[in-house]
Amino acid sequence: MNNSLPDTRTSALSNMVYAAWERTVLATNSRRLGGSIIGETCPRKIWLSFRWVRKANFDGRMLRLFSAGMIEEARVETDLKKCGLEVHMGPEPGKQFEFTDETGHIVGKIDGVLLGVPEAPKTWHLLEVKTHNTRSFQDLLARGVKESKPMHWAQMQVYMRLADLERFLYYAVCKDTDEIYTERGSLDKQAADTLIERARQIIDSVKQPRMTTGDDEECKKCAFKPVCWGESFPDVNCRTCIHSSVVNGGGWKCQLKGKDLSVDEQVDACSSHVFSPDMVNAFPINGDYEGTSIQYEVRSGGTFINGEGGFPSKELVQLTLRGAIIRAAQKIKDKFPNAVVEK
Ligand code: SF4
Ligand code: SF4
Incomplete structure (x- = not known):
């Protein structure tokens, strides 16, 4: 008797169910x-x-x-x-x-x-x-x-x-x-x-509140730790974009396009997405809140541009916010401007 598991076993459907839950929530x-x-x-x-x-x-x-x-x-x-x-x-x-x-x-x-x-x-x-x-x-x-x-x-x-x-x-x-x-x-x-x-x-508040917990145990189990502690970029959606703002009545607005954003639009974001600098653990050295790109200096050395003339946000999220990684990615980008960063 063959006791091995059938080779038709698949995790694709279970992953689809989990993804559907995440999107619904x-x-x-x-x-x-x-x-x-x-x-x-x-x-x-x-x-x-x-x-x-x-x-x-x-x-x-x-x-x-x-x-x-x-x-x-x-x-x-x-x-x-x-x-x-x-x-x-x-x-x-x-x-x-x-x-x-x-x-x-x-x-x-x-x-x-x-x-x-x-x-x-x-x-x-x-x-x-x-x-x-x-x-x-x-x-x-x-x-x-x-x-x-x-x-x-x-x-x-x-x-x-x-x-x-x-x-x-x-x-x-x-x-x-x-x-x-x-x-x-x-x-x-x-x-x-x-x-x-x-x-x-x-x-x-457009700025994130200071870290007040001071409690490592609390931070250890916190889902936001990678961004809060400056190791990762935030997710890409309209709410992490420099061009979005909160409006009364429970809505969000895109200041760049001058339009109210549906929930689906907020989830998907658009190709003009630029991270709100307060969510990025690096020093903004060029750009402003109305701009389409921001240049940053990474704490451990190196610079990069998020937006026009640099990395789209959807590429940046594939990178860890460390100088060595950013410098390597920037080097490749300089040499091959059309290269796309993938995980
Ligand atoms: S990791 Fe979480 S609990 Fe800790 S300071 Fe950041 S947001 Fe607060
Ligand atoms: S620019 Fe695009 S990603 Fe940014 S808020 Fe407007 S629609 Fe959303």
Whole structure:
């Protein structure tokens, strides 16, 4: 008997599924600043996320794994209704309630609202459903949501403020044992307003906030580390382009072309893309914010041009931001101007 795996085995389809998840999440969840990231301790991470400096915080496989939480929400809805509570998960089946702030760039997509919680049966509650592994669940039991999961607590504060609610019900499920933990809590108006104000300042800022975490552990697991620490170029999309700007109402505009940008256009970018210099770990020595190219000096030596007369952004992202690599690529470019940099 031949025990070898069939040679028709392919990873192409699974890679297509992961890529589809990444694109969907980029075009929907990360389009605006969601409550789930507003509570991040590092403001720079929020800024880098909002500006799509990295395609998605997680790869497609992880995003698909996280979507398992959505399946849990449907089970929770059934359980709560069985107990006689009035539960609404969205305006229509398959849709979530969505609230935005005045700028249109901060969004709260809530899991649901419910009435009939035994301790306060006449008060509408925000419903937040989260799944946990055993370790995380045990910590939650011991310390409560504010201490154990401060980002979840912050998320609920922002959601309550946007949705004009004053109570939350945090519904946690242990993935390993199916044990349930519920916790009621109140709106902390001051905390919510502080979080929203901080998010607005981050949205408005064309410069990235300083690295304030000082916590290497936090940075080690951060998806933005390669750009934040200056090792890589950002991804190529309109939000990393010098010509884009944030506009009220949740949109983005291209100043070069004088037009509003759809989400698909932002994802794809165009051939005029030039990196916003604040995202590049090198000194701009020539060019300006209206220009079509910027010349940089790399910290460890060497210069390069991004844009007209130099490297298109889509070529630069193939390079590591190190002097030796940039110098070698520039040498080839000088000799063969039509050569294209590939990975
Ligand atoms: S790498 Fe560290 S400082 Fe940079 S965004 Fe991430 S957490 Fe913040
Ligand atoms: S120049 Fe191109 S990449 Fe840059 S913002 Fe305009 S459309 Fe986007």
